Amino acid sequence: MEMNTIAERQKAFFEKNRTKSYEFRQKALFRLKRTILYYEREIQEALYQDLGKSDFEAYMTEVGMTISELNYVGKHLKRWMKEKGVLTPLAQFPAKSFEVPEPYGTVLIMAPWNYPFMLCIEPLIGAIAAGNCCVVKPSAYAPHTSAIIKKILSCIFPEEFVAVVEGGREENTALLEQEFDYIFFTGSKNVGKIVLKKAAENLTPVTLELGGKSPCIVDETADLKLAAKRLVFGKYLNSGQTCVAPDYLFVQESVKQKFIEYLKYWIDKMFGTEPLKNSDYPRIINEKHYERLMKLIEGESIVKGGYGNKERLFIAPTVLDNITEHSPIMQEEIFGPILPVLSYGNLEEAEAFIKKGEKPLALYLFTGNKKTEQRILNTISFGGGCINDTIIHLATSRMGFGGVGASGMGSYHGKRSFDTFSHTRSIVKKYQWIDLPIRYQPYTRRKKKLLHLFLK
Structure with a gap:
């Protein structure tokens, strides 16, 4: 399927608002967890074929961490989705102020080869939890893991919700030509610069998880x-x-x-x-x-x-x-x-x-x-x-993980993943039973005194 077709189908699916409900997101996360556990043996075999990882290391650093993240996000998701009330300034009386998270829409996740399963699925967990549609691009350098990721995600999600695109530079380039609402990239600094440049053309926000000499x-x-x-x-x-x-x-x-x-x-x-x-x-x-x-x-x-x-x-x-x-x-x-x-x-x-x-x-x-x-x-x-x-x-869902400067921008894990893939709207609901006249012209000396009083 052409990249623009995938992107357009996902935009159309997102507009149906199905991904925004708590029930849809929680069900998707549950299906993902259940399927990962079902294919655990195949995932470990793929990691061995690509990197020679033992079953122990594959579980400790990839599968186990992913399951832990799924458990944590599933447990806290309902609370994260709720609107959060904040104090309203006296100058805006009478009113109610609150913040509401909403999904960005369509998200591109580009994963590296060194932890090819975990660094692909963990950002996906955050994107799904936040209510987005996702295109996942595993690394071509880890072809066996890429194949099992496609197998897992294709059997539980329709492509208009979660699509997996395999391949190398040609596919990466084609994906970056599409208009996504958010891009999450993990990889080298040099490729990160290319991703950031492409994202800037469409004013697309990004998270870059890079590296450096630690x-x-x-x-x-x-x-x-x-x-x-x-x-x-x-x-x-x-x-x-x-x-x-x-x-x-x-x-x-x-x-x-x-x-x-x-x-x-x-x-x-x-x-x-x-x-x-x-x-x-x-x-x-x-x-x-x-x-x-x-x-x-x-x-x-x-x-x-x-x-x-x-x-x-x-x-x-x-x-x-x-x-x-x-x-x-x-x-x-x-x-x-x-x-x-x-x-x-x-x-x-x-x-x-x-x-x-x-x-x-x-x-x-x-x-x-x-x-x-x-x-x-x-x-x-x-x-x-x-x-x-x-x-x-x-290795914890309770703290964010990310770089600074040349080592990256943005962070994820746990609540930070949900926040990364969400836009937080600030809302003021103004009540209609009274309308204070201070902000309206004509401006008088009395109104000026009241203004100074309200805005101290």
């Missing part, structure tokens, strides 16, 4: 062994192909060597001394990204890993020492299982380095010093993050 700071007061354990988990999850993965490590010089030894210890403990034989360790998405990552390792001081298997697209968890701000690996987002290590003497050095770059999507701080904690939170701008852990801040 730092991890470890100072000498931290529990070093525990910090290394949690850093290794967050960095090498999904073989480092996570938008909020710690991109590089800033460790205080006084504990650097000790911390590196802990990193090596936990890599062996979690992935084995021969990680490429670990059946639970994911692979790199394709040969292009494999070659890019291996090139970043060339010529660097390798203290752990540093090798791969091109045929199977595996790269061992890698740690690089003696890295500087001018090293090739510090010039781009890594998005792979390579951890460059930099050191600092005092906190000002780390702060200055991070602030010199673009605002990161995430920041992680390991410290036992509350003053250090507050200082970092007050002086560095970033999308979100953790103190004494990594990446878990996005």
